[in-house]
Amino acid sequence: MTQPALDLVIAALEKIRESSDRAPRASRTMLGRLRPANFAAVSLSAALELREGGRETSASPMPRRLQGALSKAQLLEPIRERVCACQKCAHLARSRTQTVFGVGNPDAELMFIGEAPGVDEDQQGDPFVGRAGHLLTKIIKAMNFAREDVYIANVLKCRPDTPSGTFGNRPPTPVEMQTCRPYLAEQIEIIQPKVLVALGAVAVEGLLGSRRTMRELRGQWHTYSGIPLMITYHPAYLLRNQAPSEKRKVWEDMLQVLERLDRPITERQRNYFL
Ligand code: SF4
Numbered sequence: 531m532t533q534p535a536l537d538l539v540i541a542a543l544e545k546i547r548e549s550s551d552r553a554p555r556a557s558r559t560m561l562g563r564l565r566p567a568n569f570a571a572v573s574l575s576a577a578l579e580l581r582e583g584g585r586e587t588s589a590s591p592m593p594r595r596l597q598g599a600l601s602k603a604q605l606l607e608p609i610r611e612r613v614c615a616c617q618k619c620a621h622l623a624r625s626r627t628q629t630v631f632g633v634g635n636p637d638a639e640l641m642f643i644g645e646a647p648g649v650d651e652d653q654q655g656d657p658f659v660g661r662a663g664h665l666l667t668k669i670i671k672a673m674n675f676a677r678e679d680v681y682i683a684n685v686l687k688c689r690p691d692t693p694s695g696t697f698g699n700r701p702p703t704p705v706e707m708q709t710c711r712p713y714l715a716e717q718i719e720i721i722q723p724k725v726l727v728a729l730g731a732v733a734v735e736g737l738l739g740s741r742r743t744m745r746e747l748r749g750q751w752h753t754y755s756g757i758p759l760m761i762t763y764h765p766a767y768l769l770r771n772q773a774p775s776e777k778r779k780v781w782e783d784m785l786q787v788l789e790r791l792d793r794p795i796t797e798r799q800r801n802y803f804l
Contacts, residue, residue, distance in 0.1 A: 642726075687710055
């Protein structure tokens with residue numbers, strides 16, 4: 531099958547998946563036959579629910595033999611291309627400067643998830659590049675990582691539009707997040723970080739579909755697709771609320787992340803913001 535034909539099949543499967551309670555299915559054998567066209571198989575496996583020996587498997591894991599054929603960076607590339615061309619939210623596709631796919635190390639053990647690009651991200655094409663992004667970079671450095679060591683992505687890949695002539699950003703709507711979420715799910719499926727960190731309640735809602743308060747959610751381990759998930763405040767919250775006690779809460783969450791990753795923690799690190 532040619533690449534344009536496969537793109538059409540993938541788009542049709544995604545449409546079925548979005549509009550139906552039951553995901554389209556294919557057997558592992560059939561998917562395996564696409565092995566020579568690995569890029570297509572990657573996208574197809576994300577759009578399909580797999581079935582093995584008559585037994586359904588959990589939500590669309592890509593066969594490991596296909597994953598092993600390409601690097602994670604190569605596996606992410608066709609998803610980036612689909613995001614770049616995506617028009618699923620016509621209003622956002624019209625208003626965006628560009629899509630914001632994600633940035634960092636595709637082999638990262640730590641992945642941060644935010645809600646949506648703001649005006650700076652829309653201009654520059656990378657997530658977390660504004661004031662909140664600078665603070666996130668500081669947090670990452672305080673954890674003894676470089677920003678390039680981790681992977682950073684948003685639930686939404688386009689900036690939520692705002693009325694012309696107005697300033698600032700708006701949070702994404704539940705429908706926008708639901709529409710875009712499959713791209714993030716594919717990114718996580720490929721990157722397979724050891725730990726995910728969701729930044730803020732909107733990111734959590736986009737990721738888990740949960741609408742609980744940060745007070746209920748943060749500081750505890752959750753799970754997303756079998757991956758440990760830490761929920762903490764969005765850096766923008768820390769910019770609005772500079773109290774050391776709030777910084778300490780975020781830092782305590784990051785200490786838990788470091789422990790989970792078996793990273794060494796110095797006494798100085800343990801005592802930040804005390
Ligand atoms: S927000 Fe996501 S789903 Fe909507 S147009 Fe942008 S890339 Fe497509």
